[in-house]
Amino acid sequence: MVSASQYRTYNRQECITFRKTSEPFGGLSNMAGGYPLLVNGISILTSEALYQACRFPHLPDVQKLIIAQRSPMTAKMKSKPYRNQSRPDWDKVRVNIMRWCLRVKLIQNWERFGKLLLSTQDKPIVEDSPKDNFWGAIPNDSNQLIGVNVLGRLLMELRELLKQSPDFLKSVEPPAISDLLLLDKPIERLSLKEVSIHKHEINKSQTQEQIGLELVEETKLAQVDDQNEEQVKEDQRQNNVIQPYQEQKSINFNHLPEVYDAFYIILPYLEQQLHTEHTIQDLAEIFKVRPVQIKDWLEQGVKLGKIKKLSKPVRYISTSISKNEEMPLLDLLKSE
């Protein structure tokens, strides 16, 4: 249940919005083609398919079915009949899984997705949705959009990390969530270097064959119940062409301001690491930032009572963290 305080009202003219993937910022949508992913050596066409597959770590055949779809909308539709078999903690972990999917999309499409994200400058990003006010926001008659806009907020979070700590994003750990499996195997860490090697070495169709996937026919438009026909056609047009594995060349917030200080974004990751004691040097290596930057963040964490400083030698530990806790995006951002 999302509390009322999590809803935001955005003035359309001040925002970057996207609904159709063909729009200028349509690449921000999980439905956008042209941002292929490779996780555990498995080719996945869109972040939507990856996200939907994560519902079913215990049902590898359903995961196969989802990731075999060329159209992201069809991938989503294929997951629908099995939704009541989603992992039991799905509602608790889905935001964190989406955060991870977006990081995977960025690390594997560094130039193209990174450019698109940065081109949104410091404007609010909002998924304009006809009826989903959790991931997006729904337009009203006053040229506003109202919703929790979790996807937009995760994208803004990612944009701030990209601006302020790009090195941190050059490797992606799987989120600290139990049983995060893809086709029965634990999800692996990704790094920018490995990604570019994979992209040169792996031929998409071979990968699909290796894991026994059949490309399943597109679902008929009539089966698609939650998106308009025009958008589905656009998705299908875009995704009928299998994208090659090459890099494609291709805050002045609204009246309810949000805080996107990199510290608040990093804090949950820091707390997660500080489940066990770490020194500044350890953390600098883990986060791939300078020790002074880590020291600064730790001091802020100590002031907030989130982190405890230990002495002789100096090291730090989180004051409280549950390892499997969902990253508190929604709490973190409610300092307005």
Ligand SMILES: Nc1nc(O)c(N)c(N[C@@H]2O[C@H](COP(=O)(O)O)[C@@H](O)[C@H]2O)n1
């Ligand atoms: N293009 C599009 N059409 C819809 O009808 C949608 N609901 C969305 N939202 C995207 O769907 C994903 C969330 O799926 P679940 O409802 O959690 O299964 C997420 O990628 C939203 O951005 N998009």
